[in-house]
Amino acid sequence: MKVNQKSIRDGIEDFLCPFTDMYITQGSNGGYSHQGIMANDVRGKEAGVRYPYYAPCTCKCVQIVPSYGQAMWQSTAPVRFANGRIDYATFVTAHDDSFNVKVGQIVPQGVQLGNMGTKGQATGVHCHIQVSQSKDTSWYKNQYGNNQMNHEYDLDACYFLDDTNILSGTGDWKYLKDVPVGTIENKTEFYQTNYNMHVRTGPGITSAPKKVKDLTIDGKRNATSQDLNQDAIYKKGTVFTAKEIIQNQDGSLWGHSPSGYICIQDNDMIYCTKK
Numbered sequence: 001m002k003v004n005q006k007s008i009r010d011g012i013e014d015f016l017c018p019f020t021d022m023y024i025t026q027g028s029n030g031g032y033s034h035q036g037i038m039a040n041d042v043r044g045k046e047a048g049v050r051y052p053y054y055a056p057c058t059c060k061c062v063q064i065v066p067s068y069g070q071a072m073w074q075s076t077a078p079v080r081f082a083n084g085r086i087d088y089a090t091f092v093t094a095h096d097d098s099f100n101v102k103v104g105q106i107v108p109q110g111v112q113l114g115n116m117g118t119k120g121q122a123t124g125v126h127c128h129i130q131v132s133q134s135k136d137t138s139w140y141k142n143q144y145g146n147n148q149m150n151h152e153y154d155l156d157a158c159y160f161l162d163d164t165n166i167l168s169g170t171g172d173w174k175y176l177k178d179v180p181v182g183t184i185e186n187k188t189e190f191y192q193t194n195y196n197m198h199v200r201t202g203p204g205i206t207s208a209p210k211k212v213k214d215l216t217i218d219g220k221r222n223a224t225s226q227d228l229n230q231d232a233i234y235k236k237g238t239v240f241t242a243k244e245i246i247q248n249q250d251g252s253l254w255g256h257s258p259s260g261y262i263c264i265q266d267n268d269m270i271y272c273t274k275k
């Protein structure tokens with residue numbers, strides 16, 4: 001986005017990319033300091049320059065950690081994300097050397113939110129940003145020691161890239177024209193489990209597992225994630241809503257249900273049937 005850019009459709013702000021030039025130096029689940037989190041480190045056109053970034057939506061500061069140039073922001077109303085979801089946005093920005101934010105401060109969409117920087121632990125000038133598509137302000141260390149939020153989504157599922165130059169980084173980028181008002185957010189599908197099924201659940205589960213592992217419950221085969229200790233069970237015949245269907249690298253399909261991720265099918269079995 002550019003400074004002072006706004007986008008409101010049907011009375012709801014679209015969640016815009018806060019950067020005018022976006023060069024991603026570390027993406028989600030990145031090996032340096034993003035293991036297990038949907039966070040991105042973004043610099044601008046030239047390395048080392050403290051470019052400004054702007055409020056992706058009208059938001060209020062809810063937490064600060066000045067020694068890291070870090071703030072947690074929350075939208076003042078539900079917003080429309082690039083994946084079509086409409087919910088509150090809660091997001092963290094960090095490393096602003098010029099940090100002067102106060103808790104309770106409201107910044108309108110398009111107004112400058114901060115500057116890229118190196119405050120706290122940073123190897124080069126950038127903005128660390130991670131987005132939760134919820135009102136949940138939880139912020140906790142995951143198994144890798146990285147700070148995680150609940151309901152984190154990757155940036156291509158969050159930002160509209162209109163008027164942002166993508167200099168480095170790949171994603172399924174969405175623009176306002178790709179998400180017509182009133183269509184995608186209502187896409188919810190119903191599935192019924194054909195077996196007793198493991199559901200990947202628990203705090204901090206923000207994406208479907210990369211690979212399926214076969215197990216049996218009550219003598220019947222079913223697919224589960226590799227980290228079984230975080231799985232719960234849906235009994236055979238359970239009907240659930242899937243707000244999105246994800247295909248993973250081993251070809252398996254997973255439904256994102258309200259309680260977690262559930263395997264719908266893999267290469268040889270159908271575990272859940274569409275209703």
Ligand SMILES: [Zn+2]
Nearest residue numbers: 039040041128
């Ligand atoms: Zn980072």
